[in-house]
Amino acid sequence: MPSPSRQRCSLRVAGSADLSAVAAVPASPAYARVKRVQRYPDVWEMTWAADGRATFEYGQEIHAGEPHIIWRRIGTHDIFRQP
Numbered sequence: 001m002p003s004p005s006r007q008r009c010s011l012r013v014a015g016s017a018d019l020s021a022v023a024a025v026p027a028s029p030a031y032a033r034v035k036r037v038q039r040y041p042d043v044w045e046m047t048w049a050a051d052g053r054a055t056f057e058y059g060q061e062i063h064a065g066e067p068h069i070i071w072r073r074i075g076t077h078d079i080f081r082q083p
Contacts, residue, residue, distance in 0.1 A: 051076045055083040
């Protein structure tokens with residue numbers, strides 16, 4: 001499993017890109033995806049490593065045409081106890 005600092009680095013890179021691109025790349029590993037969190041309709045999850053997870057929600061646009069992402073939790077699968 002990547003170290004916490006490596007996970008933060010990976011997330012910074014992923015957070016700077018359009019999140020829909022993570023799931024759309026055919027060559028992405030099976031764990032690279034973006035999807036909704038069950039029972040939380042406004043919360044999404046992003047997986048970038050075997051045990052690298054983040055939850056986020058979309059906020060009001062700040063810059064026209066750019067999604068505003070509010071990061072909620074970053075870490076391992078344990079973040080789903082309280083997404």
